[in-house]
Amino acid sequence: MTGAGPGQALHSSHSDTTSGYVVRREGGRVILRTLDDRLVTVHLTATTSGERLRNLGEPYADVTPRLYDELTPGTLVFAYGPVYQEDEGPYLQAGHLVFAGGAASRWPHERAGWWTDQLRELAAFYRRAQFGERDVDFGDYRTDLRNSGQKATRQVQETDTISRMVYGMASTFLLTGDERALTVAERGSRYLHDHMRFVDQDADVVYWYHGIDVTGDREHKLFASEFGDDYRAIPAYEQIYALVGLVQTYRVTGDPTILADIEGTVRLFERFFHDPKLGGYYSHIDPVTLSPHDESLGPNRSRKNWNSVGDHAPAYLFNLYLATGAERYRRMLEHTFDMIVTHLPDRSPDGSPFVRERFHADWTPDHAWGWQQNRAVVGHNLKIAWNLMRMQGTLPKREYRALAESLGKTMPSVGLDRRRGGWYDLVERIPERGRHAFVWHDRKSWWQQEQAILAYLILAGHTGDDDFLRHARESAAFYNAFFLDHDEGGVFFTVLAQGIPYLMGNERLKGSHAMSMYHKAELCYLAEVYTRLLVHREPLDLHFRPGPDARYPDRLLRVSPDVFPPGAVVLDSVTVDGRPYADFDPTELTVRLPDSASPLAVRATVRPADRRDR
Amino acid sequence: MSFTASLGSAGSSTVLHLAGRLTDADVRTLRTLVDQAVGGAPRRLLVDANDLEALVPAGVRCLAFAQQHLAPGTEMVIAGASEDLRQALAHAGLTDSMTVVTATAAA
Numbered sequence: 144m145t146g147a148g149p150g151q152a153l154h155s156s157h158s159d160t161t162s163g164y165v166v167r168r169e170g171g172r173v174i175l176r177t178l179d180d181r182l183v184t185v186h187l188t189a190t191t192s193g194e195r196l197r198n199l200g201e202p203y204a205d206v207t208p209r210l211y212d213e214l215t216p217g218t219l220v221f222a223y224g225p226v227y228q229e230d231e232g233p234y235l236q237a238g239h240l241v242f243a244g245g246a247a248s249r250w251p252h253e254r255a256g257w258w259t260d261q262l263r264e265l266a267a268f269y270r271r272a273q274f275g276e277r278d279v280d281f282g283d284y285r286t287d288l289r290n291s292g293q294k295a296t297r298q299v300q301e302t303d304t305i306s307r308m309v310y311g312m313a314s315t316f317l318l319t320g321d322e323r324a325l326t327v328a329e330r331g332s333r334y335l336h337d338h339m340r341f342v343d344q345d346a347d348v349v350y351w352y353h354g355i356d357v358t359g360d361r362e363h364k365l366f367a368s369e370f371g372d373d374y375r376a377i378p379a380y381e382q383i384y385a386l387v388g389l390v391q392t393y394r395v396t397g398d399p400t401i402l403a404d405i406e407g408t409v410r411l412f413e414r415f416f417h418d419p420k421l422g423g424y425y426s427h428i429d430p431v432t433l434s435p436h437d438e439s440l441g442p443n444r445s446r447k448n449w450n451s452v453g454d455h456a457p458a459y460l461f462n463l464y465l466a467t468g469a470e471r472y473r474r475m476l477e478h479t480f481d482m483i484v485t486h487l488p489d490r491s492p493d494g495s496p497f498v499r500e501r502f503h504a505d506w507t508p509d510h511a512w513g514w515q516q517n518r519a520v521v522g523h524n525l526k527i528a529w530n531l532m533r534m535q536g537t538l539p540k541r542e543y544r545a546l547a548e549s550l551g552k553t554m555p556s557v558g559l560d561r562r563r564g565g566w567y568d569l570v571e572r573i574p575e576r577g578r579h580a581f582v583w584h585d586r587k588s589w590w591q592q593e594q595a596i597l598a599y600l601i602l603a604g605h606t607g608d609d610d611f612l613r614h615a616r617e618s619a620a621f622y623n624a625f626f627l628d629h630d631e632g633g634v635f636f637t638v639l640a641q642g643i644p645y646l647m648g649n650e651r652l653k654g655s656h657a658m659s660m661y662h663k664a665e666l667c668y669l670a671e672v673y674t675r676l677l678v679h680r681e682p683l684d685l686h687f688r689p690g691p692d693a694r695y696p697d698r699l700l701r702v703s704p705d706v707f708p709p710g711a712v713v714l715d716s717v718t719v720d721g722r723p724y725a726d727f728d729p730t731e732l733t734v735r736l737p738d739s740a741s742p743l744a745v746r747a748t749v750r751p752a753d754r755r756d757r
Numbered sequence: 758m759s760f761t762a763s764l765g766s767a768g769s770s771t772v773l774h775l776a777g778r779l780t781d782a783d784v785r786t787l788r789t790l791v792d793q794a795v796g797g798a799p800r801r802l803l804v805d806a807n808d809l810e811a812l813v814p815a816g817v818r819c820l821a822f823a824q825q826h827l828a829p830g831t832e833m834v835i836a837g838a839s840e841d842l843r844q845a846l847a848h849a850g851l852t853d854s855m856t857v858v859t860a861t862a863a864a
Contacts, residue, residue, distance in 0.1 A: 342848040345814045359830040362853045366821040431818045
């Protein structure tokens, strides 16, 4: 093999994305300050194109004719193009620029209504994909959707993916008041009740089928999980996510049937998954004996993991507490967070910055399980930071805040792509050669970006730390620049490190066991809430549709959009069926519902507390 | 009457005969037989419950488990189900997934 010749630089090029803030432009040379504070030069050519960041549903915003005008100092730019290796270092040629904001005007994704508009588009995509222009009939629902939204060949309806879609639709209604979205949420909730529910009257619990195969004439019930990690077991996370849409719909409507199913499932967690001696929740139970210790569970026998302990809170428990104000749910939240701060951080000498995720029954770490071994899911760490900060809103504890802030400060150096932006997926917990190696790849998945955006928004909102706010903005910019599918609709599951959609295997799908309409909708819902109320301190309207038989404790509709510290957010005004309504408590954020023979249309305007409220 | 179970065949059907009172202590026996029954990839699974006096919820879950592991389109029939069993199957959401033939009262 001979050495590199003069033409080698051309032939060894690759293409990549560089992210940074414009420092200055010198002719066709643009100096950027990268996310990790390095100066790089990007070279424009005669064919470099540019666009402004745009939302789903918005037309392409071409700025190619005025690139120089757009390259104002302080603007965050994603520059993609060939990289040539030269003696003096890499030469970055810009093929395409995405302008993500950050200079004089407000970041585009912080415009009031940005996330609400995105959620509206997502709801339209999933409604169209599942039901076309027909009436909403969940008999037509299929879990697997191709990239375009077309149904794939597998004829399975998974409980969790229906519930995740229901969550997305109920959240759409909360922000928009769109009755079509609520119809989907209510019919989906009813379908889960009628087709996916297993009532055990002796034990007084409810559990949920994994799903139904509707290939034949009859429903083929899938009882135990069909997936490799959980095969022939009932995993806690499937039962947890079965509630995600039900609880969000219950928040809106107060439906007593939904509440009964929710309460029965919480009893399932407490009776069969909970470890009353050492705390936490087991990750799997046997489908017949309902024991977490059954030999049939194999590597999942007597195990606890991040999902079985930590997913209760974001998936349903915060929302159930918000809807009911019930102390028992606050205590359950406290228990899960106490377990997290006690057992998940690695306090060993030279411990990993990442939490531990899998445990034996006695909480000794399990570093031998399946794909996890001693590895970290970056998004789980961010999810912990986000939810610990939420918990601060109702039960502040020093330990909660300390771990949340510690993770918030540490994760960028170990989980963030500081050259291109965006958050990685699975990495080794223990560094070698000065880095936490990627386990499978350096791709980025949509849901982990969500965790980052929400974690840093709430960290910024509650601490006022500018670094946290910068991470929130940069994470949101990357997500909006690369994950939105402007051609087919929806959101990409995975992008390559440089932001190009990865459309292979299950990751090419818009609907699958791992993806429906939860994370992307939750991001839209809470990013709108946090941005409006915590960052820009603006009011926000929320919509509810309590039925005449709504079963809320004390018949009080609780309208707080998320868990906030007492007095941080107040209820400013209420309308019922379009008319001003005065029977509400501004500081408790509750509305005493009037008697009614039909569902009520309640609009609640909440805002950050200010001097008027003191 | 204590619980007994046996596996046999009738024509193209695999027949699981259940008798007596199924308690938690008997569930492993039933589960083993269910595994055998579905492992044979039957064209039809007939559960003969005419002599079944009672069963614990874990027994219903065994039947749910059996139904899942039959190939889609394979018929599962519960023959001679008592009203209690029919109700338990209904609460379990299984009556849309299998044919339940209730026991007729003696004249």
